[in-house]
Amino acid sequence: MNWESLNNLFDKKNLCILGFGREGKAMVDFLIKHHSGDIVVADANPEIQNSYSLTYASQLIFQTGEHYLDDLNRYDLIIKSPGIPKSQLIGKVDFQKVTSQTDLFLGLFPHQVTGITGTKGKSTTSSLIYHILSSARKDTVLLGNIGIPAISLIDRIRPETSIIFELSSHQLEDVKHSPHIGLLLNIFEEHLDHYASFEQYQQAKFNITRFQNQDDILVYPANNIHIQNLLKDEGTKAIGMSYSLKYQGNIDGWWENNCIYINFEKEIRRIVPENQLELQGEHNRLNILAACMACLQNGISEKVIERALPLFKPLPHRMEYLGAINGKYFYNDSIATIPQATIAAIQTLPKVDTLIVGGYNRGINYQHFIEFLAQSSIQYLMLTGEVGKIIQEGLQTKSYKGEVRFYEDFKQLVEDAISLTPQGGTCLLSPAAASYDRFKNFEERGNLFKKIVISSNKCN
Numbered sequence: 095m096n097w098e099s100l101n102n103l104f105d106k107k108n109l110c111i112l113g114f115g116r117e118g119k120a121m122v123d124f125l126i127k128h129h130s131g132d133i134v135v136a137d138a139n140p141e142i143q144n145s146y147s148l149t150y151a152s153q154l155i156f157q158t159g160e161h162y163l164d165d166l167n168r169y170d171l172i173i174k175s176p177g178i179p180k181s182q183l184i185g186k187v188d189f190q191k192v193t194s195q196t197d198l199f200l201g202l203f204p205h206q207v208t209g210i211t212g213t214k215g216k217s218t219t220s221s222l223i224y225h226i227l228s229s230a231r232k233d234t235v236l237l238g239n240i241g242i243p244a245i246s247l248i249d250r251i252r253p254e255t256s257i258i259f260e261l262s263s264h265q266l267e268d269v270k271h272s273p274h275i276g277l278l279l280n281i282f283e284e285h286l287d288h289y290a291s292f293e294q295y296q297q298a299k300f301n302i303t304r305f306q307n308q309d310d311i312l313v314y315p316a317n318n319i320h321i322q323n324l325l326k327d328e329g330t331k332a333i334g335m336s337y338s339l340k341y342q343g344n345i346d347g348w349w350e351n352n353c354i355y356i357n358f359e360k361e362i363r364r365i366v367p368e369n370q371l372e373l374q375g376e377h378n379r380l381n382i383l384a385a386c387m388a389c390l391q392n393g394i395s396e397k398v399i400e401r402a403l404p405l406f407k408p409l410p411h412r413m414e415y416l417g418a419i420n421g422k423y424f425y426n427d428s429i430a431t432i433p434q435a436t437i438a439a440i441q442t443l444p445k446v447d448t449l450i451v452g453g454y455n456r457g458i459n460y461q462h463f464i465e466f467l468a469q470s471s472i473q474y475l476m477l478t479g480e481v482g483k484i485i486q487e488g489l490q491t492k493s494y495k496g497e498v499r500f501y502e503d504f505k506q507l508v509e510d511a512i513s514l515t516p517q518g519g520t521c522l523l524s525p526a527a528a529s530y531d532r533f534k535n536f537e538e539r540g541n542l543f544k545k546i547v548i549s550s551n552k553c554n
Contacts, residue, residue, distance in 0.1 A: 100128070103171070106131070107131075108131075108132075108171070109134065110135075110136055110171070110173070112166075112173065113174060113177055116243055117195050118135065120243035121243070122135060124246070126153060131153075132153060135155070135156050136162045136163070137157075143156045143158070167187055172191050174194050176194065176262060181290060192268065194269065195243065196244065197270055197271055199248070199259075203257055204271065207274055207275070208257065208391075208392065209276050209277065209302055210259070210261060210384075211278060211279065212280045213279075213281055213432060215380070216240075217409055219385050220238070222382065223389060223392075225402060226394055226403070230394050230398045233254050233256065234257070235250060237258070238261055238262075261273075263289075263295055264288065264298075266298050269301050272301065272302055272306040272332075274311070276306060276310065276312050276313065277314075279384055280315060281299055281321055282432050282434045284432050284458065296320055296324060304330075308332070310333065311332055311391055314337075315384075337356075337380070337387060339379055339380065347386070352367075353366050363390065365400055365403075371406075374413065374442050375439070375442030376441070377442075410426075411429045412427065414427070419547060422515045423521070424521050424547050425439070426523050426540045426544055427522060428523055428525065428543065429536050431529070433458065436526035437466055439522060440470070440522070440524070445520060446520050447472065447474065447516055447521065448476065449472050449475055450478075450507065450508065450523040451475065451476070451525055451527070452478040452481045452483075452525055452527055453479040453525045453526075453527030454479060454480065454528040456528055458527075460484050463485070464485055464488035467494060468489060468493060474497050474515070475498045476501065476507050477498065478500065478501050478502070479527060479532070481525075505546060508547070523539075523540065
């Protein structure tokens, strides 16, 4: 069992679990089962011990409050959770002592992991790969940033198991290992509240390939300028497989006449989905390409992929169609936390009449997005949050012909959006901003939008 390998690493060491979120709790659960020594849990929240079962209180030691990062060097090994920025530890700890659940896991299963990262599309692509592999009855697990801590499934993994690992930049920034098959879907500005610069964010993402060797695979888009620059400046030892929506010289995957073509093992493989795909939009066509390339690398045949693709259902909050209500069409795209994602959503739909935008400001440049909105045919632009104010101010000097409304109250905003959307028209929630100004996460925001929309139908 691989926990024995971890026990060898943990044996006779003073361990500290830094951060008690989802990953931290899973790590503690694992150590309680497999480690006999004390476990120190360090977290800023002094209430964490009240939220955890104290059955094993004698084994757990809590270090909480404003000084939770003090004296970290007294520990032999620190397992850091992804939510704690590395910058907070500078000057407080010897980084040779710091590892992460992600890095431990990648080190244990170097030849079994297909890792997926990118600013947008990670969850959809990871879930699609898992769906196709499962359709082939392949022993596979889906874990990581999708919401399943890797360590919680470690006892489920066998030598033949394919591991589909969704990786955030926060998870990647600490690693010294890379997956056997790495997918770098895209890089755009995001998480600038977590990183000192966009450059640092890009460097974290590039760890998906930084530690690969010549037997590993890197799947990446041919036309993302940030990825191209990283490959030019940093290079990779891995076998590169690039893809694009249309064929261009020296690429390995592309679309043509609604068919997928992939150059695999010196042969052009043609994948013709059996029925219409539910994943719509150019951004999803790119995600589908990357997923198909990863599935071929995992030994899945074209025929299995062709049957499985149309059966995949889009994930919630990702261009989620809520239905036609009172002759109006509603879409929930709460996952869109950057301008590029919102633009892709608008371009996917035939016409957007009402757009709900705004939220928490992460320091992203919205100038290009403001120019896009100014030239759009959107009738009603419903704005909220600090990002909404930025867009409202930016549009004042533009020739936008629609109506701009700003709201502090999200519920009132949605109710007015429902009312203003014309008969036969489309209302889209695609915020182009994070949700943390008033919601726990994008799911909570999307669920409230759905609740209000559905309730409006019952009241009519």
